[in-house]
Amino acid sequence: MPFEPVVFFFVLGAAAGLLRSDLKIPGSIYEFLSIYLLLAIGLKGGVKLAEYPLGEIALVSLVVMVAAAAIPLIAFPVLRTVGGLSRADAGSIAGHYGSVSVVTFSVAVAFLSKRAIPYEGYLIVFLVLLEMPALIIGVILAKHGSGPVRWGKMLHEVFFGKSILLLSGGLIIGLIAGPEGIKPLDALFFDLFKGMLALFLLEMGLVASTRIAELKTYGAFLLGFAVVMPLVAAVIGALTGTLVGLSVGGTLLLATLYASASYIAAPAAMRIAVPEANPALSIGAALGVTFPFNIFIGLPIYYWLAEFFHGLGVSVP
Amino acid sequence: MTSQPKTLLTIITEGVLENSLIDDFKRLGVIGYTISEARGLGTHGLRTGNWRKDGNIRVDIVADSDQCARIVDQLRADYDRDYGLLMYSCPVDLHG
Numbered sequence: 375m376p377f378e379p380v381v382f383f384f385v386l387g388a389a390a391g392l393l394r395s396d397l398k399i400p401g402s403i404y405e406f407l408s409i410y411l412l413l414a415i416g417l418k419g420g421v422k423l424a425e426y427p428l429g430e431i432a433l434v435s436l437v438v439m440v441a442a443a444a445i446p447l448i449a450f451p452v453l454r455t456v457g458g459l460s461r462a463d464a465g466s467i468a469g470h471y472g473s474v475s476v477v478t479f480s481v482a483v484a485f486l487s488k489r490a491i492p493y494e495g496y497l498i499v500f501l502v503l504l505e506m507p508a509l510i511i512g513v514i515l516a517k518h519g520s521g522p523v524r525w526g527k528m529l530h531e532v533f534f535g536k537s538i539l540l541l542s543g544g545l546i547i548g549l550i551a552g553p554e555g556i557k558p559l560d561a562l563f564f565d566l567f568k569g570m571l572a573l574f575l576l577e578m579g580l581v582a583s584t585r586i587a588e589l590k591t592y593g594a595f596l597l598g599f600a601v602v603m604p605l606v607a608a609v610i611g612a613l614t615g616t617l618v619g620l621s622v623g624g625t626l627l628l629a630t631l632y633a634s635a636s637y638i639a640a641p642a643a644m645r646i647a648v649p650e651a652n653p654a655l656s657i658g659a660a661l662g663v664t665f666p667f668n669i670f671i672g673l674p675i676y677y678w679l680a681e682f683f684h685g686l687g688v689s690v691p
Numbered sequence: 692m693t694s695q696p697k698t699l700l701t702i703i704t705e706g707v708l709e710n711s712l713i714d715d716f717k718r719l720g721v722i723g724y725t726i727s728e729a730r731g732l733g734t735h736g737l738r739t740g741n742w743r744k745d746g747n748i749r750v751d752i753v754a755d756s757d758q759c760a761r762i763v764d765q766l767r768a769d770y771d772r773d774y775g776l777l778m779y780s781c782p783v784d785l786h787g
Contacts, residue, residue: 401728401746527711645707649773 378484381669383572387579388586388666399577407574408638411480412537414563414570415498416544421556422495423549431496434618435503441614442504442632445607446472446511452603457595459655462516466644466651469512470660471603473636474504476537477578480571481669482630485677486623493623500631502541506532509636509643516648528647537639578665585654585662592658600663604633608676616683625680626673633668633676635660694784700759702750703729703777708770709748715769716752719762725751733775747775753785 390397399407423431446468453464479501486493509532517523532538548556556563611632615625637660641653704712709726716724729749752762759780770776 524711530710642707645705645774646711649770 378481378488378669378673380484380568380572380575381481383575384579384582384666384669387576387581388583389579390576391580391583392586397580399573399580404574404577407570407577409536409540410563410570411567411574412476412540413544414567415476415480415483415501416541417548417556417559417563418544419495419498419501419541420545420548421551421553423499423545424552426494426496431499434620435499437618438500438614438628439503439507441610442472443507443511444610445603445632446508446515448606449599449603450512450515453599457599460651461518461520462648462651463655465512465514465516466648466653467512467599467656467659468515469509469644470637470640470656471607471635471664472508472511473506473640474501474631475634475636475660475665475668476501476541476638477571477574478634478665478668479627479631480567481575482627482673482676484568484571485673486626491623491626492621493627494620497620497624497627497631498541498545500628502538502545504631505538505636505639509640509647512640512644513647516644516651523647525647528643531646532639532643535639535642578661582661582665585658592655596655596659597663600635600659601667604635604664604668604672605675608633608672608679612676612679612683615680616686622677622680622684625684626677629676629679630668630673633664633672635664637661637665692786694786697753697783697785698756698759698780699783700752700754700762700778700780702752702762702766703731703733703747703775704750704766704770705774705776706746706748708774711769712750712766715765716762719765720758721752721754721762723752727751733777753783756780756782 387397449468449471450464453459453467454461457464459467479498483493509528513523513525513528608629611629612625614632615628620628637657640660641657644651644656645653702712706728713724727749729747731747752759754762763778763780766776766778
């Protein structure tokens with residue numbers, strides 16, 4: 375099977391939504407699942423982080439962040455000129471695509487663990503680091519010369535919103551506790567991870583189904599963008615991962631991070647900072663098209679890309 | 692039973708504005724407010740509320756009519772152009 379079985383729960387949720395089933399994941403359960411996933415991913419990364427020298431991670435992180443800045447900068451002119459979108463909409467969508475998706479990353483981790491492909495555990499640090507810069511670039515692009523931005527509220531939303539808070543909190547707890555200290559929590563946070571991810575994907579499918587129904591109003595350009603942009607970003611990610619010396623598994627994860635578009639943190643931040651942008655466009659493209667594209671079709675392609683670039687033997691020692 | 696005439700102002704808007712509204716209320720001297728989650732259909736489309744940031748909030752404030760008018764003017768100026776915002780008020784008797 376080319377993809378990880380948990381993605382079928384997304385299909386089930388989407389089908390339930392499209393068939394107008396009475397299935398609804400209560401808000402508090404959704405909150406619980408998202409808190410669980412963020413903490414579990416953070417903890418997993420923190421435990422692994424201790425195994426690597428900090429200097430190496432810092433240098434790689436810097437390169438990865440600079441390369442990631444290319445994504446909104448490529449997306450914006452395409453959205454403006456080819457798509458004919460307003461400055462606000464183009465900036466907002468560029469920010470969404472430059473930022474990252476935790477759930478897409480989780481599915482990629484499941485993809486690797488199913489195939490027993492190793493990866494650098496510290497890549498989870500990139501989830502924290504890559505979420506915000508693209509949002510700031512997106513806001514600057516959207517608002518350039520058009521009035522004040524609520525920076526304070528927007529940055530507060532991003533930094534102290536639960537995703538960065540729990541991811542980095544989990545990282546620090548995992549780092550302090552170490553593999554032995556975290557053992558008593560293994561059963562909850564690591565063994566149950568895929569089951570919880572499956573439930574979360576069921577909810578994602580339900581939410582996405584409301585966006586899928588709106589797809590026809592977006593127009594062909596945005597649909598095409600939502601498929602082509604992750605592919606372009608994945609090529610940049612796979613090349614960057616190979617150049618900085620990541621393993622094939624790590625390169626696949628980086629390509630997936632670059633390809634993924636944020637649909638949880640970014641919409642809230644953009645709604646505050648660029649309120650004139652239409653949120654239906656960015657969330658619809660990111661969640662209705664790019665997310666399913668990434669988990670069903672993208673992952674095997676990004677795996678192939680990672681192997682391809684590694685096969686070329688390009689690397690900077 | 693003692694009661695005094697007041698105005699009940701109800702605001703229905705996007706959940707993402709909650710923190711901003713609370714700051715505005717403080718600035719405008721609002722003594723108390725009640726916020727609850729809400730869902731429904733309006734000119735900004737269906738707000739299912741099954742997603743934290745996709746939901747609406749409903750804010751109830753009981754205050755003097757002048758203060759309610761100031762709140763309405765402020766919120767209309769700040770948010771009405773870009774956000775879903777519905778406000779209505781009615782006279783109420785405040786007991787106790």
